[in-house]
Amino acid sequence: MSADKDPRLAMLVESIVRLSKGELSSRLEPSSARDEVDAVITGVNLLAEELQQVYEQFEKRVESRTAMLRQAHVDMMKMAMSDALTGLANRVALMDGIEEALGQIAEGALPPALLLLDLDSFKNINDRFGHDTGDRVLQVVAHRLNRVVRESDLVARLGGDEFAVLLPGATLDIALQVARRAVEALAEKIRVDAVDIECRASVGIRIGTTNQSAEELLLDADTAMYAAKREGRNIIKIFQPVMLYSRQLRSQMAAELRDAIASTELVLHYQPVVELATNRILGVEVLVRWQHPVRGLIPPDTFIPLAEEIGVIHDLDRWVMSTSLRQLARWKKELALDDDFQLRVNLSAVELKQLDLVDHVRALLRELDLPASSLVVEITETAIVTRGEVEMYSLLSLKQLGVGIEIDDFGTGYSSISYLRELPVSMVKVDRSLLTELNTRPGQLEFVAAILQLITAAGLEAVFEGIETRQQADQLRAMRCNSGQGFYFCKPLPADEMGALLGATRYLGERDEMDELNEIDDTGIPAVR
Known part of the structure; x- marks a missing residue:
């Protein structure tokens, strides 16, 4: 078909x-x-x-x-714009928010305010309780910050223990109100596993301006925050242009410090440690100074924290250890030092965590033909408060080597005699602050005597620093304190002057009270570190 x-x-x-x-x-x-x-x-x-x-x-x-x-794609964008630990916005989201808020100024909107918050002493929380606890603290902090802001505000975590709050369309009064609420909220203790943890914050505030970039606004807020930290922490600071100069100066000093360690700008001074009963010089503590070619003598309480901040404290510690041990070796060859003469060198928490610390010390002692017993390392309580594996290995190995170990600044940190008995230490240096009010504060003399008795009962030797008068020296002798140091006996001296002193005598004579009052340390620097 x-x-x-x-x-x-x-x-x-x-x-x-x-x-x-x-x-x-x-x-x-x-x-x-x-x-x-x-x-x-x-x-x-x-x-x-x-x-x-x-x-x-x-x-x-x-x-x-x-x-x-x-x-x-939406989830990935959220992940890319949020902090995995806290769920807050991250740096990318914050910068986008700042750019948008700054752009609205041209349309007649109020400028944005940026708050930058840095938790005070958060490293101690991680060190004492572990990073898991630290993470939980950060989550609580994030929750509390979200509670104190306006609905239109953006809370971000920039990393570590640093947070930011962006307030679009805000005045300085509004920014201060939010900052105060944040400080108050963070002042409340955080309870983690039956432990109450204090976690305060320093806050920097910057109000945005026309033609300002997001990076500039963040830098200014960051500058104000660091100014708050330097002033005492748990403080709110509003950005001032002069702060930028201070920050630039600090950055310049950081660069110069790196060069100073490799050059001849750092110098060592030595302060005698005296046997109180006889005034015999038992040894010397090594104190580092920075002889800046332009700024003059910079005190250690200025550049030591800076060295820790910029990550050169390890190099500084190694330089001090090597230089001072070489000086000790020269003195032993040139002078008739007592057999028990000891060099006392400070070690930072960073250095104590170095796996090659013991090998480094052993190699130096062998090279210079020095007995290990001639070296005492001084460490702060905070450096070993967590009793980390590396730190404990370093301490035990140094002790087995024959090096003396002394806890420094006792009375200012987590002081506990029972705690110290568990550590491989033999000496405790009592902080100078306990002697400051020895004869002015009621009960202080008895309090110091009790501390000395506890240290002695624990089988440890007490060394008191900051002895400045004959009366203090006599009172410590009456308590049967073994040794001490301070301006009353001798100020810190450069190596050549200390060598001359050691060559002339083994004993430091008593001085008149008027001599004590009239003598002024020509460096103007207290013997710290």
Whole structure:
């Protein structure tokens, strides 16, 4: 049968062509003849039905996959803009928010305010309780900051223990209100595993200005925050342009300090440690000074924290150890020092964590032919408060080597005699602050005597620093204190002057009270470190 004779054939061919073009809804009605042509029509209709079902299922899968990809993109964007630990915005999101808020100033909106918060002494929390506890503290801090801000504000974590609060369209009064609420909220103790933890913050505030970039606003707020930390911490400071000069000066000093360690600008002074009963010189403590070519003598309480901050304290410690031991070796060759004469050298917490510390000390002693017993390392309580594996290994190994170990600044940190008995130490240096009010504060003399008795009962030797008058020396002698140091006996001296003193005598004579009052240390620097 030809197409001319049966119009269904032409319709069938047309339907097949439409199907091939993707028109899956194309259908033909079978005739009442129910012949071979109708059978083909029915078959084509079934094929079209199946193709349409397959296509619809495919389309649903594509839509589902597209939705999944779209959601995954949204989730990735959220992850890229948020802090994984706290769920707060991250630095990227903060910078975007700052740019947007600054851009609104041109449209007549109030400028944004940026608060930068840095937790005070957060490192001690990690050191004492571990990083898991530290992370939980950060999460609590994030929650509390979210509670004190406005709905339009953005709270971000910039990393570590540093947070930021962006206040779009704010005045200085509004910024101060939020900052005070934040400080008050963080002043409340944080309870973690039955332990109450204090976690305060220093805050810097900067109000944005026209034509200011996001990076400049962040830098200014950061500068104000560091000014707050330097002033005493747990303080709110508003940015002032003069702070930038101070920051630039500090940055310049940091660069100069790196060079100073490698040059001849650092010098060592030595202060005698005296046997109180006889005034015999038992040894000397090493004190580092920075003789800056322009700024003059820079005190250690200025550049030691800077060295820790910029990561050169390790190099500084190694230089002091090597230089002072070489000086001791020269004195032993040139002078008739007593066999028990000891050099006392400060070690930082960073140095105590160095795996090669013991090998370094052993190699120096061997090279200079010095007995290990001639060296005493002084460490602060905070350096070993966590009793970390590396720190304890260093202390135990140094003790086995024969090096003396002394806890420095006792009475200013986490002082506990029972705690100290668990450490491989033999000496305790009592902080000078306990002698300052020895004869002016009621009960202070008895308090110091009790501390001395506890140290002695623990099998440790007490060394008192900061002895400045004959009366203090006599009172310590009456308590049967073994040794001490201070301006009353001798101020810190350069190596040549100390060598001359050691060459002339082994004993420091008593002096008149007027001599004590009239003598002024020409450096103007207290003997710290």
